[in-house]
Amino acid sequence: MEQNLSLYHIFNTVAETGNISKAAKELYISQPAISKAISKLEQNLDIPLFIRNSRGVKLTDEGKVLYEHTRKAFDSLIKGEDTIRKINELEIGHIRIGVSTTLCKYILLPYLKKFIKDNPHIKISISCQSTFHTMKLLEENKIDIGLIGKPDNLKELDFYSIDEIEDVFVATKTYVENLKLRELNDHADIFQTANILLLDEENITRHYIDDYFYRNNIQINNALEISNMDLLIEFARIGLGIACVIKDFVKKDLASGTLIEIPLDFPIQKREIGFAYSNKAVLSNSMEKFIQFYKKGLTH
Structure with missing residues (x-):
């Protein structure tokens, strides 16, 4: 399938233009290369996909069926590229945070207020439970970061202290x-x-x-x-x-x-409280932003 992807791209372009010459210009490749690719795809599928005539090419009935699928596939890829560009331009992301109800109310909310103002396109999900449960969710990769009281054993967590509590x-x-x-x-x-x-x-x-x-x-x-x-x-x-x-x-x-x-x-x-995340996790851009945010102490 991977080797055929370029063939399907050529096929889809020829089907849309109805002309090998136009498809060649659009794809910046030669007409013989276009014809060779179509022939190879037809051989692979063991069925004719186009009817050639003096004006160009016309899809066979089987070619029309294949085109419906390739058109949807390449439309989906284009939409995917557009979505990725939008994510990059608007810095869209998602952060899953675990925190106790108490620390959420008194500590996390002030952080989030400023962070969300600066990063309005990053979605925040909050799961409120005990520190022990938060650490378990971090181990299971069900949340990205937790605001916790510093435990005696951090296991495989990176911990960054933000305050002391008495x-x-x-x-x-x-x-x-x-x-x-x-x-x-x-x-x-x-x-x-x-x-x-x-x-x-x-x-x-x-x-x-x-x-x-x-x-x-x-x-x-x-x-x-x-x-x-x-x-x-x-x-x-x-x-x-x-x-x-x-x-x-x-x-x-x-x-x-x-x-x-x-x-x-x-x-x-006194005890330390801070943000913790798995030191084995691959950090998203959103997480990188959030980590830099609390390390700079922008809310203090």
Whole structure:
């Protein structure tokens, strides 16, 4: 088939022009070369494709059938070339991003706002799930890039840190005062008796905090698991308990006094968050643009 493609191109041009001389001019090859190509194609198919006469050539019935197929094929190729040119001219592309709901709302959206403004023809698909799920999707090549908290093992991922986050415990002042009324004065007793609101175990933040509890011998008796951080914050605001949240996401609450930060004997170390993608992936032009965008820090 590959060797016959040029023959079909010549056949299609002759069929459209109805004249070998015109086809030769259009294809910039000699008339004998045209005639030879047609003869070879007819031999390959073992059937005449044209009827020759003094005015030119006319398709046989079998030639008409073949022409219907070659015409559609070459029209499709032309449309394909036009599409590729348009993609190149408009820089059209597609990026699939994986991110947790929380990081999407507070971190990714500001990035995307500027990136989309500068690259309006790049399609963005967002898949919201835990960091662990995002890493799995990256391994399976189901997404192009993920915004994640830096895991202990990056495996085959390239990771670029864009910020640090700080985990804190917060509650309403009323909730803490009620705990003190029950003569709970030291921090350990607060953690043992209070409702501690945590993300579920599929979240990398939960693993990080569980490790913090283990290393510092902090025992939690009443842990309530919540599916996402926005709900954690809302439950803390209504006085349900002490919530482990990212400090930057409750700045306004802390400033207004809606929530207060629970002091810790052992501070929680800050964590890195950033964009990760497979180091085995072949990067598209759109991905290259996005990588350069966040590395330049255009939103800061």
